[in-house]
Amino acid sequence: MRVLAALSLLGLMALLALGVSGVFPRPPVPPTEDVAAEWGAENVVAAIVLGVRLWDTLFEILIYAMTMVGVKLGLRLLRWEHAVPPVRETPLLRRSADLLLGPIVVFALYIAVSGHLGPGGGFPAGAILGTALLLLALAKGVERLSAEIHEPSLEWVEYGAIVAILAVAGGLLVMGHRGSGYLIAVNVLIALEVGIGAWVVLHRFASSRGEV
Amino acid sequence: MGVILLSALTLALAVFALTQRRLLWGVIGVGAHSLALAGVYLFLAAPDVALTQAAVGFGLVTFIYLLALRRTGKLIVVAEEMPPLLYQDGQRVAGLEWEILSQFGRHVHQDVQVLWVPRKEIPRLLRAGEANVGAGGYLPRSEEAVLLTRPLLSTRMVTVRCTPGPLGAVEGDRGEDYLPPDGLTYEDHGELASALGAGEVGGAVADLLHVRQWVLSGEIQPVQTTEEQETSFRFAVAPGEEDISRALDAFLAQLEETGELARLVRRHVG
Numbered sequence: 001m002r003v004l005a006a007l008s009l010l011g012l013m014a015l016l017a018l019g020v021s022g023v024f025p026r027p028p029v030p031p032t033e034d035v036a037a038e039w040g041a042e043n044v045v046a047a048i049v050l051g052v053r054l055w056d057t058l059f060e061i062l063i064y065a066m067t068m069v070g071v072k073l074g075l076r077l078l079r080w081e082h083a084v085p086p087v088r089e090t091p092l093l094r095r096s097a098d099l100l101l102g103p104i105v106v107f108a109l110y111i112a113v114s115g116h117l118g119p120g121g122g123f124p125a126g127a128i129l130g131t132a133l134l135l136l137a138l139a140k141g142v143e144r145l146s147a148e149i150h151e152p153s154l155e156w157v158e159y160g161a162i163v164a165i166l167a168v169a170g171g172l173l174v175m176g177h178r179g180s181g182y183l184i185a186v187n188v189l190i191a192l193e194v195g196i197g198a199w200v201v202l203h204r205f206a207s208s209r210g211e212v
Numbered sequence: 213m214g215v216i217l218l219s220a221l222t223l224a225l226a227v228f229a230l231t232q233r234r235l236l237w238g239v240i241g242v243g244a245h246s247l248a249l250a251g252v253y254l255f256l257a258a259p260d261v262a263l264t265q266a267a268v269g270f271g272l273v274t275f276i277y278l279l280a281l282r283r284t285g286k287l288i289v290v291a292e293e294m295p296p297l298l299y300q301d302g303q304r305v306a307g308l309e310w311e312i313l314s315q316f317g318r319h320v321h322q323d324v325q326v327l328w329v330p331r332k333e334i335p336r337l338l339r340a341g342e343a344n345v346g347a348g349g350y351l352p353r354s355e356e357a358v359l360l361t362r363p364l365l366s367t368r369m370v371t372v373r374c375t376p377g378p379l380g381a382v383e384g385d386r387g388e389d390y391l392p393p394d395g396l397t398y399e400d401h402g403e404l405a406s407a408l409g410a411g412e413v414g415g416a417v418a419d420l421l422h423v424r425q426w427v428l429s430g431e432i433q434p435v436q437t438t439e440e441q442e443t444s445f446r447f448a449v450a451p452g453e454e455d456i457s458r459a460l461d462a463f464l465a466q467l468e469e470t471g472e473l474a475r476l477v478r479r480h481v482g
Binding site for chain 2: 043045111118119120121123124127128130131134198201202205206
């Protein structure tokens with residue numbers, strides 16, 4: 001077993017050395033400025049991730065959604081879930097949640113809609129949205145928050161967001177239109193999908209592994 | 213320069229996280245490592261990646277680890293207080309069972325927390341999943357559906373009589389099995405002993421270790437003792453926690469083999 005591991009490690013290192021030494025021909029890379037200008041974006045990364053390499057991104061989004069569904073189903077199969085006792089409200093946490101929730105959500109929205117201009121985009125915006133929900137859950141208790149935000153319908157919103165991303169991307173691909181409006185729309189949809197997915201995963205973990 | 217410094221910090225935090233014996237500190241180390249890594253990305257002109265790394269690595273992942281720790285990181289022990297096996301000594305817990313459990317906790321990288329409960333609550337709490345281990349001079353009873361570890365210390369049930377009158381026992385304890393229909397039950401051994409001292413009951417059914425304790429402290433003067441069945445103190449483990457039960461069993465077997473258990477028993481029980 002050790003010999004096998006050492007051999008495969010050596011093989012990988014040899015491949016890496018070959019790649020670095022320039023034995024393999026490299027495909028020509030178009031100048032990034034041109035790509036960004038073509039998509040009406042200042043952030044080259046956004047233009048590449050959501051434009052040129054949309055195919056990769058779509059699968060990343062699908063993997064994310066599948067992880068969420070997997071956590072949901074897997075934890076249900078394990079039968080670890082039990083009702084979480086209501087959490088005592090602590091004034092400190094409640095107040096800081098009240099104070100911080102607005103800025104966090106606004107920042108997440110800002111990051112989502114300005115993703116094509118500066119650093120940001122749908123994924124970080126969604127993760128920040130997830131932390132905002134987490135903060136609320138810490139202040140209010142998981143089950144109460146889940147009921148207040150109508151979690152089952154939110155899940156459908158998430159699946160809807162995935163379908164919308166696919167539809168928008170496919171439609172634009174057919175029409176051949178490229179522009180910043182498309183990038184903003186897809187970033188917001190991705191933020192929605194990632195944020196809701198993060199909440200669903202956190203909720204499942206919380207109700208299976210102990211209270212928050 | 214900044215990149216090199218932050219990379220060194222990342223490496224140092226990773227080593228810190230790996231070398232912690234307490235899991236909580238390990239999780240905090242991983243979180244701090246994520247934050248330092250976000251800094252590295254920022255210096256490498258990748259603010260997008262830095263944002264995601266900070267939000268996911270520092271916020272969400274740390275939280276999920278903490279959630280997992282809440283259940284796996286703590287070994288909850290429910291017990292009735294019973295010197296010299298397990299008792300509160302000022303701010304800390306002490307006793308033979310405590311030494312075994314705290315060593316076991318270090319062995320499996322878990323903090324041990326002892327909750328004092330009446331004897332009859334122990335099996336219910338274990339079955340409800342509220343606790344992992346039942347201790348405090350736990351004598352197994354057949355109808356309690358809990359897992360049991362190997363015997364820790366053998367003892368014997370005895371009936372002691374001081375004055376004529378009904379017999380008493382602790383509710384839920386093994387002694388209740390030997391109680392005649394007119395017997396009285398008490399919540400814990402302390403109440404039973406004081407009832408016995410006050411003459412409320414004429415005798416008691418309990419294990420030898422408790423009776424010895426009462427006689428030595430002068431709480432009771434037995435007139436007659438009848439020996440009942442032999443039994444032994446064990447740890448009860450929550451049903452469904454086979455892993456803990458197996459690990460605790462192996463740990464006890466190892467203590468027995470090295471003679472450490474005999475030494476502990478000599479020191480605490482005599």
